[in-house]
Amino acid sequence: MTNPITPPPELVQQWIRERDGLEHLATQAAQWGADQELEACCEWLAKYRNRILGADLKFVRRPKPPSLKEQALKTLQRLSKDGFPCNYQEDSDWDTIRRALEALPE
Numbered sequence: 001m002t003n004p005i006t007p008p009p010e011l012v013q014q015w016i017r018e019r020d021g022l023e024h025l026a027t028q029a030a031q032w033g034a035d036q037e038l039e040a041c042c043e044w045l046a047k048y049r050n051r052i053l054g055a056d057l058k059f060v061r062r063p064k065p066p067s068l069k070e071q072a073l074k075t076l077q078r079l080s081k082d083g084f085p086c087n088y089q090e091d092s093d094w095d096t097i098r099r100a101l102e103a104l105p106e
Contacts (some may be wrong), residue, residue, distance in 0.1 A: 005033040005102050007029060007032050012025070012029070015028040015029070024067050038057070038058060038061055038062065041054070041057065042055070043055065044067065062103075067106045069101055069105075070106075071103070073098065073103050076094060076098055076101065077098075079094070
């Protein structure tokens with residue numbers, strides 16, 4: 001028999017304090033349980049099969065959201081295709097903003 005995935009009581013209390021409503025509590029509990037199961041699978045893969053495969057599984061199932069910089073660059077790329085530059089000098093405002101964003105750390 002497998003161990004039940006049950007969040008610690010302190011974590012449940014934290015979720016209750018964070019927001020009102022059962023929907024938030026249920027969502028947090030489901031995400032926590034899914035994360036626990038994924039972590040157990042990755043640990044098993046690393047121990048008995050292939051450490052890289054476990055890391056790949058975690059990366060695919062829990063991708064990190066794009067950074068604010070990545071989001072801004074994507075938006076700028078879309079705007080520069082659909083919109084018009086703010087001026088018509090050799091370096092457009094779009095290029096200036098793009099270069100500034102690219103210079104920022106993640």
